[in-house]
Amino acid sequence: MPVFSADLHIHTVLSPCGDLDMSPVNIVKRAKELQLDIIGITDHNSTRHCPLIQQLAAKEGIFVLCGAEVTTLEEAHCLCFMPDLERLDKLQSYLDLYLMDFMNDVNKFGYQVQVDEEETIVYEEPKLLIQSINRNINQVEEFTHSLGGLFIPAHINRPAFSLISQLGFIPDDLNYDALEIYRMTDENFCNTYNYRKDTTLIRNSDAHQLNRIGAERNFFNIEELNFQEIKLALLKQQGRFVK
Amino acid sequence: MTVRELVEKLGLHVFSDQSGLENEIKSGYTSDLLSDVMGHSNQGAVWITLQTHKNIMAIASLKDHAAIILVKGLKPDDDTLATSNEEKIPILGTDLQTFEITGKVYQLINKQ
Numbered sequence: 288m289p290v291f292s293a294d295l296h297i298h299t300v301l302s303p304c305g306d307l308d309m310s311p312v313n314i315v316k317r318a319k320e321l322q323l324d325i326i327g328i329t330d331h332n333s334t335r336h337c338p339l340i341q342q343l344a345a346k347e348g349i350f351v352l353c354g355a356e357v358t359t360l361e362e363a364h365c366l367c368f369m370p371d372l373e374r375l376d377k378l379q380s381y382l383d384l385y386l387m388d389f390m391n392d393v394n395k396f397g398y399q400v401q402v403d404e405e406e407t408i409v410y411e412e413p414k415l416l417i418q419s420i421n422r423n424i425n426q427v428e429e430f431t432h433s434l435g436g437l438f439i440p441a442h443i444n445r446p447a448f449s450l451i452s453q454l455g456f457i458p459d460d461l462n463y464d465a466l467e468i469y470r471m472t473d474e475n476f477c478n479t480y481n482y483r484k485d486t487t488l489i490r491n492s493d494a495h496q497l498n499r500i501g502a503e504r505n506f507f508n509i510e511e512l513n514f515q516e517i518k519l520a521l522l523k524q525q526g527r528f529v530k
Numbered sequence: 531m532t533v534r535e536l537v538e539k540l541g542l543h544v545f546s547d548q549s550g551l552e553n554e555i556k557s558g559y560t561s562d563l564l565s566d567v568m569g570h571s572n573q574g575a576v577w578i579t580l581q582t583h584k585n586i587m588a589i590a591s592l593k594d595h596a597a598i599i600l601v602k603g604l605k606p607d608d609d610t611l612a613t614s615n616e617e618k619i620p621i622l623g624t625d626l627q628t629f630e631i632t633g634k635v636y637q638l639i640n641k642q
Contacts, residue, residue: 423607446565453563456564
């Protein structure tokens with residue numbers, strides 16, 4: 288089975304903490320240099336850069352997993368990916384509806400801009416993207432799955448903004464498709480927390496700078512590059528898996 | 531001081547059934563990071579938080595807390611409340627914000 292190299296947690300310039308050179312064009316260029324086959328675009332509580340990145344990446348044969356890093360009411364970060372642009376729009380509407388009303392202060396938090404292929408600013412997000420949405424972790428999980436999406440709690444053992452920092456441990460009734468473990472941790476982590484033992488654990492770069500992209504990688508053993516195959520691999524079904 | 535006495539003195543709302551109101555309060559702890567509460571709170575503590583997820587009950591049970599107080603008029607999730615009754619660790623509520631209710635609880639505990 289073919290093997291595809293993936294970094295599923297990458298921010299763009301739209302995230303206030305993302306470097307200004309994290310434009311769609313630059314991210315795709317960098318991913319190509321690094322020979323990544325799959326990239327996940329996961330800005331804080333926004334999906335607005337995904338469609339352009341997907342379009343640019345397609346020309347290079349790179350598959351883009353489109354989604355967002357959602358901040359739940361508990362302030363646990365969770366990666367939510369959608370199967371197509373139509374449902375990505377629905378995720379965006381959900382985020383627009385539930386993101387709290389605190390406005391961004393560019394001097395304190397940074398720019399939240401969407402740019403086009405020529406790096407011209409086409410949209411600036413007024414609300415602060417790094418605050419939480421008014422939906423708890425179970426609601427976000429249910430919403431994501433209602434649209435056929437993937438729900439992956441992010442850097443779950445990071446000391447801040449993680450499932451474990453916020454909720455103490457992994458709730459046994461939480462329906463996740465995989466768990467992202469913090470890039471600084473070793474495999475022994477796996478023995479210290481209770482989670483479904485058949486779960487795929489992934490590590491990603493959580494890149495906010497171009498030179499961080501691909502710093503962590505996962506290898507997808509799948510038949511071809513599409514959402515359904517990626518999902519099968521994360522769920523370890525039909526012979527697909529992630530290493 | 532028992533949980534019942536605390537409820538009466540501060541006019542707290544009792545979400546759970548009556549079981550657990552005789553629990554003895556030995557100390558207090560204020561935090562919304564469950565990992566922190568797990569690591570640093572003590573047995574017999576009354577825990578003040580804004581988190582309503584079911585995991586708060588697991589941690590209160592693990593640490594043998596006397597009660598939990600939810601701030602700012604927040605209500606427990608349904609499954610959180612069910613676990614509270616099972617574990618006999620009452621969930622209480624106040625409209626006050628965390629700073630204010632913590633001050634009041636601190637004063638009462640320190641008078642003892």
